[in-house]
Amino acid sequence: NCSNNYGPYQHVEKFIPRQITNILDGQRPKLYGRGENVRDWIHTEDHSSGVWTILTKGRIGETYLIGADGERNNITVLRMILRMMGQAEDAFDWVKDRPGHDRRYAIDSTKLRTELGWTPKHTDFESGLAQTIEWYTENRAWWEPAKAATEARYKQQGQ
Template identity: 60%
Template sequence: MRIVVTGGAGFIGANFVHTLLNDHPEVDVNVLDSFTYAANESSLTDITPEQAKRLTITRGDVADMEIVDEVVRDADAVVHFAAESHNDNSITGPAPFIQTNLIGTFTLLEAVRKYGTRFHHVSTDEVYGDLELDDPAKFTPTTPYNPSSPYSASKAGSDMLVRAWMRTYGIPATISNCSNNYGPYQHIEKFIPRMITNRLVGIRPRLYGEGANVRDWIHVLDHNEAVWEILQRGTIGDTYLIGADGEASNKEVVHMLNEIMGHPQDDYDHVADRAGHDLRYAIDATKLHEELGWYPSFTSFREGLEETVRWYTEHEDWWKGEKERVEAKYAQKGH
């Protein structure tokens, strides 16, 4: 089986590539990645010589129709992770989010339509907007879209493009919307790795507002196992929500990380809250459980965090070179 993984040098995509190479020897992988700041080629180097024979890396933009046509032509499936995904960046500069998340998805859809290729579109729960902190409800596949940021709006638009191409052109596609991921290879501008790496270099962690905002956390390996199940056995035309019942406030996450790394719970600073900061995300993954029998392996969020702290501690060479640049960017914003 030949699978194109867009964004395969980014956080979730790189972990998916490792899952394929480690657990599915029948699969050859072609990574299509433009290697923006959020991608890291070293995320794909920790493989065996035999695995390397099954891995091709194509440098190119998902919005480049010529390159996309070339990689999709011989593929059995495309798993589309590639996206601009950082909310802060979308607020200060939304243009790349429109280009990659909308134009890029359109370009891929036209290629899979041309060749009849199986397509899986990886999206986010942020397309649904947010829930009140005291609301018992969770997002389901039928929750109306209500995006809050340029990022989530661009992902909502990309989901709608996939749905339209499925209905109008009959492309064989599925969609998944996942909650917040954490784990190895996540760029250090993101919340959890930034907290961890701040501690490791001696910077006191910082928290938006009061930290009451709640996210539904899932380990990236669980996310990718769910994507594989959907790719293999999901119903064409359907949407699946991927979550691990890992709701925790940002404040609780910082408290846990401080404890894990040997600091008092309250050893952090508050900074001004993000504009349009969503209150709460929560995923109802019942459909995925009942239809495909998928359940998360990381059932303890704290244990997953402990493993993630170990990974960043042991892989300083992977992130250290970027740390100064990331912190300088946040300092310009007063964060």
């Protein structure tokens, strides 16, 4: 089990890529509810290395949690993205929260770290976020084909 990922190659329907690509497309980002939902963010490379560690060193039948101690609420993350992309921190629209939207995701990766010796390498969230913004900025051809369909689906759902 892992926490929320961020980094290159994430589908544009996910929270961080959606905010970044909206800004790149000249659209105002959207934030569910009051933005207080907490997510435990982990860089995609750390997630992958955690999975690899489990596959190569883990014990069959055991459950390992992959996390990087990156808890932040959504409004904080969105404001970081806006600031890093040269936008005002209030340059977003509020949208109705999803029914049953989880308030907090938290991961305790102690077992993975102590038993298998895994540690995340991307522990500076702001630096990882800057690299993620740069990747989406430089790789429009990768995400643009999926963007219109994704936004149309969100619009149908009133989001």
